[in-house]
Amino acid sequence: MPNEDLIVGIFAAGLLPWIGWTVSRGLRAGRLPIGRGHIDRAERRGAFNALLFLYGVAALLVAAIALDLLFHIDIGLRP
Numbered sequence: 001m002p003n004e005d006l007i008v009g010i011f012a013a014g015l016l017p018w019i020g021w022t023v024s025r026g027l028r029a030g031r032l033p034i035g036r037g038h039i040d041r042a043e044r045r046g047a048f049n050a051l052l053f054l055y056g057v058a059a060l061l062v063a064a065i066a067l068d069l070l071f072h073i074d075i076g077l078r079p
Helices: 002-029 045-071
Strands: 031-034 037-040
Touching: 002 031, 002 045, 031 045, 037 045
Parallel strands: none
Antiparallel strands: 031 037
């Protein structure tokens, strides 16, 4: 249904600023949240970079889903 696609697409697009805010705040503070804890850049640089990469991948996937649902761009995410 188009109404469901619109609602989920708007919700997915609304997640993008939250992910960006989390990443920018984490880069500024030097620690990224994971679950109920945090990973500090100074203590675990490799884990921090891996988590930063995963946040980036999540943002790209959420953006692709939002574009697909809002503008009906067939990018292969639907069965």
